[in-house]
Amino acid sequence: MATIDVVQFEISGTNYAIDINTVQEIVEMMPITPVPRSPQHIAGIINLRGVITNVMNLNCLLGLDFGQNHESKKIIVLVPDAAGSSNIGLIVDDVQSVLQIDDENVDQMDASLSKEAFVKGIIKSGGGTTKQNLVIWIDIEKILEETLGTVEQCVC
Template sequence: MDGYIEIVDFELGGEHYALDIHLVREIVEMKPITEIPRTPPYIKGIMNLRGEITTILSLNELLSVPEKMDGDRKIIVLVPETSQGSNVGMIVDDVHSVMHVPESDIDLSREGYGDEVTDYLRGIIKIRREGGGEEDELTSLILWLDMKRLLENFFADAART
């Protein structure tokens, strides 16, 4: 691998996650959400986003990650092609940055995590701080989500209910 990928780095439950930038239509501040009765807990409701009805999902609920109770949360709105033509936004605790990551810093091995994890995880991104020495210092890990696969499972579950 010798190329780069472009990701959005965001936070859930104190941990860093990423998704491909080309899946993101926009990032918006939290807005009022209209709850829909008798929906699964990961469907927070709908909102009017510039005249379009957009379904809002809790990524915390989908991934079983505790929600952050303080601070301003964000909504990552996906391009409709990612969500089977639907307008979908995901609540996240915070959005940090857009990053260019060398493919050599991505571990695509998903072995040893179990089938449930491999259903939504594309890989693990190693973030390094340049130290000027032979090896840069590993500073953090980011879980790179497979949003298409995660949403395919969501839509399949929704069709069964």
């Protein structure tokens, strides 16, 4: 039986996860410098220990409402290889935990829906059948590939 390691986080009251091998680190929210005329999904840039990092609103990329309580938000910084050699951070409402999930606890999505929704699967966590939490396992590399490709095509 194979296991999957993911980082579980929350946006607008819903639990999501991304592959742990795409995550470099998780940092507390810090001041973000807006970039003029940037797309709505770009929150701006931060200076993270001397490295300029683009910060994206993941809720905007996923088509979700913006969460509340700006002070408790976190930034998930991705490894550059996962983000097409770019330094990218993702704003999330909160980071819950790192999960190690047996692949038998992941339900695959219908192929047509998963392609449109960028969902790798639904993780069932939390134990017994009556108390299970559902976590949406998103394909962050596919989201960024499409988003960064779209942004590059829009530059004149």
